[in-house]
Amino acid sequence: MSRWAQRKAAIKAESDYDSLTTIPMIEFQDPKPQLVVERIAEAFKSVNARRIYVADPYLNETDVDLVRRMFDGVFDREVTIITRFDNVPAEPLTLCSKCRSDTAEVKGTAGGKSRSERRSDVVTVVKNTVVDLTNKRIFKSLRILVANVKFHDRFIFCYDDGSKGLLLWCGTSLNHFMSQYSGIVRISNRSFKRQVVKFIELVESDSKSLDSLLAEIENA
C-alpha cells in the first residue's frame, strides 16, 4: 500500500463522526434541544420508520409532547412509550434545608400532596395528552405501556418489517434531554437490537394501561 493510501485508510478509520452518536453539550457550546429533536426526527424519517418505541422509566407531563415533536412529521405512525412513572419519588419530596438536595430520601410533603396524589396527577395529564393526540389522529396509534418489570435504560427504536431498524441509546431521561452532559449513541449491533426486541415483547406481555395504573393508585 502506498503511503498516500495508508494515510487515507488511517484517516478514514478515525473520521467516523455521527450526528446521532454524540454528547451535545460537548459538540455545541450552547446546545438547543430542538437541534437534537430535529436530528432524531430526520433520522427516523429517512429509514421510513412506522413503528416506533420509546423507553424511559421516568415520564413527565411534558415528555409525551417531546416524543410527539420527534415523530409527528410523518402521518400514520404507531408510537409506543414504555415507562413506569418512576420519576415520582418513592417518598414525598421537599428540598433539604441543609444541602438543598432534591433527592427522594428527604421526607416531607410537596404542596401538601401525597406521593400517590402527585403520581395520579402526572398520569392523568399524560392520559389527557394521549387522548388529545389520538383524537387529532396525529398518530395511527399512541400507546403508553406501564411496565410491570423494573427497567432502567432509555432508548428510542424502530423496527419495521424488512428494515434494519434504528436504535438510539439515550444517556438520560427525556426530561433531562440535552442536559448534564448526557449523550446519545446510535447502536448498529444486530444481536443487541434483537435483545431490545425481546425486551419490548416482554413488556408487551407484562404491562398495564394508564387506566389500570390510575385505578391501582386509587385503590392503594
Next chain:
Amino acid sequence: MSEGVVCRTIVVLDSDNRLLYGHSIFWKLSALDYVVRSWKKKKFGHIAVYFSDLDEFEIHSVMESRQLVLNFESESIVVVIPSESEEAFLEQSYDADEYNPFGSLCAAVKYFFPANAKFDADYLSDNKERFAQIESEFGLSVSTCPHLLETFSVYTPIRLEEDFRGIEDHRGTGYEIAFSDPFSLYQGANVLVQAMTDGAVNEHSYSLDKEQHVVVTGSVPDSVVTSVTFAGKLVFRSSFSLLKKISISSSIVSQRHVEHKGEVITQSIIEKRSFDV
C-alpha cells in the same frame, strides 16, 4: 501565461496560515474561460480561502521549493507545502475510490501530504459549518474526503471525454463510441475497447479521431473498459457497467396539517411504490 494554460490555485488556511487544504489545476483555457490574475481572499471566521491563477513556471517552483508565497500589496503569506509526495492517475471508473474533482475527465495528480501521521480527526466536525460554507462556495469536498485535509494536490486533467452507448437498432447490436478532444491534443491515439457480455470479452481498437464508431458485436455489453494510450502513455481509462434495467422505488408524498396547542403540525403522508423500467 504560456499557450493559454493557467494553474487554478486555491488554498484554505487557518489563522496561523497553516495549510488546511490546497490544490492547483493545470487548465487549458478555452475562449470562454476567465483568468484571475492576483490573489483574492475570502474569510470564513478564523478560516480564510485564497485563490488565484498562477502560471506553469510558478507552480513548478512551488512543487520544487515546497513553498507557496501569496503576495499582496502590503504583506505576503508563506504557505508551507507538505514534504511527502506521490503521483496517481484518476480514472473514470464506477468503483474509483479516489476523489476526482472533474466530473467526466481523467486526470494525473501529484499529492503533497505531511510525512508524520499526526492528524486531528475532529477538526472537520468541529468546524463543519464553516467547511460546509466553503465547500458550497468553492466546490471542494474536504469534509467527505477527510484525507485531503492538510494536503496540496496538483491536478492535470486530460481533456478527453468519452461518449459510449449500447445500440440495438438497424445498424446492428453492439455499441457506439466517440471521443471529444476539444483541443485536438490526442488525435491518432490508440483506443482499446473491451466489451464484456456474459463473461465473454470482445476487443476492438481504433485510432482516435472525431468520428462516431459503431461496433457490431452481436450483443449489448454488460460492462466496458476503455483505455486510450498516447505516445506510449495511458491518458484515459474508464470502466463502467451498462444499465439494462432500472428498479424504482418511489415515495409518493402528500401533506396533512393539524392544529395542536396553537401550532400547526405538518405531516408527510408517504406511500411506497416499486416498479421496474
